[in-house]
Amino acid sequence: xxxxxxxxxxxxxxxxxxxxxxxxxxxxxxxxxxxxxxxxxxxxxxxxxxxxxxxxxxxxxxxxxxxxxxxxxxxxxxxxxxxxxxxxxxxxxxxxxxxxxxxxxxxxxxxxxxxxxxxxxxxxxxxxxxxxxxxxxxxxxxxxxxxxxxxxxxxxxxxxxxxxxxxxxxxxxxxxxxxxxxxxxxxxxxxxxxxxxxxxxxxxxxxxx
Numbered sequence: 627x628x629x630x631x632x633x634x635x636x637x638x639x640x641x642x643x644x645x646x647x648x649x650x651x652x653x654x655x656x657x658x659x660x661x662x663x664x665x666x667x668x669x670x671x672x673x674x675x676x677x678x679x680x681x682x683x684x685x686x687x688x689x690x691x692x693x694x695x696x697x698x699x700x701x702x703x704x705x706x707x708x709x710x711x712x713x714x715x716x717x718x719x720x721x722x723x724x725x726x727x728x729x730x731x732x733x734x735x736x737x738x739x740x741x742x743x744x745x746x747x748x749x750x751x752x753x754x755x756x757x758x759x760x761x762x763x764x765x766x767x768x769x770x771x772x773x774x775x776x777x778x779x780x781x782x783x784x785x786x787x788x789x790x791x792x793x794x795x796x797x798x799x800x801x802x803x804x805x806x807x808x809x810x811x812x813x814x815x816x817x818x819x820x821x822x823x824x825x826x827x828x829x830x831x832x833x834x835x
Contacts, residue, residue: 648683651683652683652684652685653683653684653685653688654685654687654688654689655688655689655690655691656680656683656684656688656689656690656691657691657693658676658680658690658691658692658693659693660693660694660695661676661692662676662692662694662730662731662736663694663695663728663729663730663731664728665729666726666727666728666729667725667726667727667728670726673729673731674739677690677739677740677742677743677745678743678744680743681743681744681745681820684820685820686820686821686822686823687819687820687821687822688819688820689817689818689819689820690740690745690817690818690819690820691815691816691817692736692740692815692816692817692818693813693814693815694730694731694733694736694813694814694816695730695755695811695813695814696730696732696733696752696811696812696813696814697730697731697732697811698710698713698730698810698811699810699811700714702810705799705803705808706808706809706810708762708792708795708796708799708808709757709762709808709810709811710810711792712762712765712766712792712796713765715766715769715785715788715789715792716765716766716768716769718769718785719768719769719770719772719773719776719785719789720768720769720772722772722775722776722777722781722785723772723773723775723776724775725772725775733750733752733814733816736814736816737750737816740816740818741818744820744821745818745819745820745821746818746819746821747816747817747818748817748818748819749816749817750814750815750816750817751814751815751816752812752813752814753812753813753814753815754809754811754812755809755810755811755812755813756805756807756808756809757800757807757808757809757810758800758806758807759796759797759800759801759806762793762796762800762808763793763796766789766792766793766796769785769789770786770789773785773786796808
């Protein structure tokens with residue numbers, strides 16, 4: 627689910643917490659699986675509010691696990707730069723088709739905003755990404771799927787040629803790699819805990835205990 631805002635299709639407030647998604651539901655564990663990165667396509671500009679929104683459904687002592695992709699850099703050394711070019715080409719095609727791209731957030735942004743939401747970050751893990759030729763082609767096919775929506779057939783034709791050229795370049799690079807893959811960036815999992823509620827006696831004067 628990418629849209630956690632309490633609005634209707636016209637962007638207007640639906641009127642009250644009782645209309646919120648998952649209203650009143652509480653959980654021991656919440657998994658936000660690539661949620662933050664996907665939000666720009668569904669509820670843009672709400673990313674800084676998503677953790678407070680999810681925290682409303684987390685029981686005391688409960689865990690929120692956030693899975694994400696660290697943003698791909700603008701450039702990288704050697705053949706890894708193919709992944710940077712792939713990302714730019716895919717996103718350019720998405721935008722030229724009039725659609726919204728996903729927007730990934732770095733792990734330190736996630737950790738900061740979890741803490742701002744009142745959670746305690748207890749563990750963070752990073753998982754390096756190894757791109758096979760097939761994985762690269764899947765992303766390039768996303769770009770290809772947008773060509774028919776371009777405002778100009780000439781532009782679509784030129785972009786299609788650029789996609790074909792990058793697919794060929796990636797095949798050569800992965801074939802010569804000792805692992806058959808190109809390494810760049812990482813996925814991450816950040817785990818944060820909701821503090822336990824204060825005991826009913828905490829803060830009372832001693833003569834009332």
